[in-house]
Amino acid sequence: MIKLLSGNEALALGAYHAGIKVATAYPGTPSTEILETIASFDDVYTEWSTNEKVATEVGLGAAYSGVRVLVSMKQVGLNVASDPFFAASTTGIVGGLVVVSCGDPGIHSSQGEQDNRHYAKFAKVPMLEPTDSQEAYDLMDWVFNISEEFDTPVLLRSTTRISHCKTVVNVNRERKTDLRQPSFTRSPEKFVMIPAYARLRHQIMEERIVKLRTYVEDSPLNEMLLADRKLGVISSGVAHQYAREVFRDASHLKLVTTYPIPAKLIRRFTQEVERIIVVEELDPFLEDEIRALGIPVTGKEFIPLTGELNPEIVENAAIQAGILPVPLKPSLKSREAEPQLPQRPPLLCAGCPHTATEFTLRGLGIYNPCSVGDLPEERKIPSQLKKAGLVVAGDIGCYTLGVYAPLFALDTTACMGASIGQALGLEKAGVQNKIIAVIGDSTFLHSGMTGLVDVVYNQGSTTVIILDNETTAMTGHQSHPGTGISAKGIETRAVQLETIAQGIGVQDVNVVNAFDLPAIESAISRCVETDEPSVIIVRGACPLHVKVSGTPLEVDSEKCDGCYACLRIGCPAISVADDKGWIDSSLCIGSSCSTCAQVCPQEAIEDSKK
């Protein structure tokens, strides 16, 4: 059957047809849709795990029973999961275990750019990379067979332009049903990694890679296309598509088994062509591996090390390096210098439950004392705070967008769950400011909890704001343990944030409404003055998730004096018309938010139906 599938849909369907019984993941762009797709298949146990480490551990346990398991995550997710990933490599598996890591070259939605191919070499695990959705689908059959044949987890690496591109797929397999039934057979030498047994396993891991080196030599997945022998291009992943697009006449070697690499095949290719180049995104991974074979290749001399590639980047690099001729440009029309066009940065949405808190943090932060000059007297900054100011350690989620104008609400963002530890570190180092950690509900459960334990145990006085929008919003509204809804949409048991905080030992736990500006401000102002740890759960559902719609608010132009205080909350529904504030009724969610009405000193914003 011919279908148009995204890489992620193809990976999911391929894994389903390979007979997986268990699939685990933590949401993360660009990997999220893999588990979402699998969740629609009835006969696969599917879970959103608390984090990627847990996802991998659940996957490993299931694989020990003999069933096939798929674990998926974004590139930085594998940093979190690296401990069980290495452990899986050490113990090996019983049923096939495939870890999908989706990279984000170009950083469309991540906190950093990293090349996860190194993990394969580091953990001594075989790696395969598809070049389109068809291969993503086809490879799933191969990787599970490799996993079981060589008793190893397999890393299947994708990137944004594989996972999120739709390409045509011939879906030509049915779900495998003749697979092993789950049962656990004791084997301490394999499963219990005390040093004595781990030493044995390390030996086995090294032998396994040697066997895999031989195996990949004959793999039909790698493809040599001989054309013009002057230039030979080695590439993998989506970079292969760019290479084919740009070097139309050249000879190509497409590598799908990218660790270990097929050395003899590469040597053969080298003998067929005069000059070899490698086209790959991010690090010179293949280039270094090939060079280690003693083959002189170039690549990163002219292909950029950072960012994602595209056809014109590859083409321009090749022209500058003299590999492609300078094109005879068609006579272009005379062009003026391009006028500067305004940028369109991402924003918190209209009605976002994070806005009021971030607006408050900015107001209390005294970065720009003038900005609160037009607030009523009772909402001016407390004098003590004004003296020291706030430092806000941020985390990963939609609220990170509060770093932009006009909110300017965050001082740090590092990685999942880092805010709480960073806040404690700043405090213990002796920074004089009041320090706040800001973290989302899903992120707190992912890896913020352990930080909070550290604060309690080590007698910090950190104030932790948990922005609870009751979903994992940034990746597209996935459920998490706090929601009490499973990955398949079935009601389960909800984990309570306030109970966790209390259980950890925080005495000062507060819950406030995300749209109640005075309550948020008073809770923060009070908590930062105490010498004990405190938690403020700011609760309000993401309006895009629960699809809130109310009567939009409007600005009474009689009352509006054009002070633009309403613009400072950064709501995309609010702009200026005729020198007065103006609310776009197609975006405003109405009185369930009303953050703008609360900041308006003239009380000029009200329900449009009044």
Added chain:
Amino acid sequence: MKEINVLMVGVGGQGVILASDTMSEIGTNNGYDVKKSDSLGMAQRGGGVVSHVRWGKHIFSPLIKKGEVDFLLGFEQLEAARWSSYLKSDGVAIVSDVVIVPVSVIGGNTPYPSWGEANKILAQYTDEIYLLPATKIGTEVGNPRALNVVMLGSLSVFLELETETWTDGIRHRLPPQFVESSLEAFSRGAAEAGAMRLANEAKK
């Protein structure tokens, strides 16, 4: 089988992805090799959205090379101007008259370009620019969210496929309650673009 490169650009929430998905499925069902790739940025809404759709006999790159776009579909005027340099010299720009002012304009120093200015930027790359009264069509068919189908309708005029192929694709992709107004929006978009194209050819 002629290769066709379409770049759809707009703002989150405008239905760019639904339009490019629909177009990609139509291409697949008609025997083309199809690749499509979106850039969404981080936000759920409000950021720029770019979708590359490629039809052909055999497509390699999922991203269209700069200077090789046959049809630039601007769902929003500023975004159309921003991506103009992707156009081929004989490419076609179809731009909806929708204006969505970014927050950076409200608080900043760079003004939102007028249509005259946006048109001038586009005209550096192509002579064939059509400004579509998409807002009016949306209101008149009683479905302001039908902008994406208006854009598909206008594009259909320039491609070889039968109208039924498009309408079947739309019927298949859209929720039933929106099908009727969407099909009307589609034919209105096609009629507008068709008339403008004829007028343009007469001028030549």
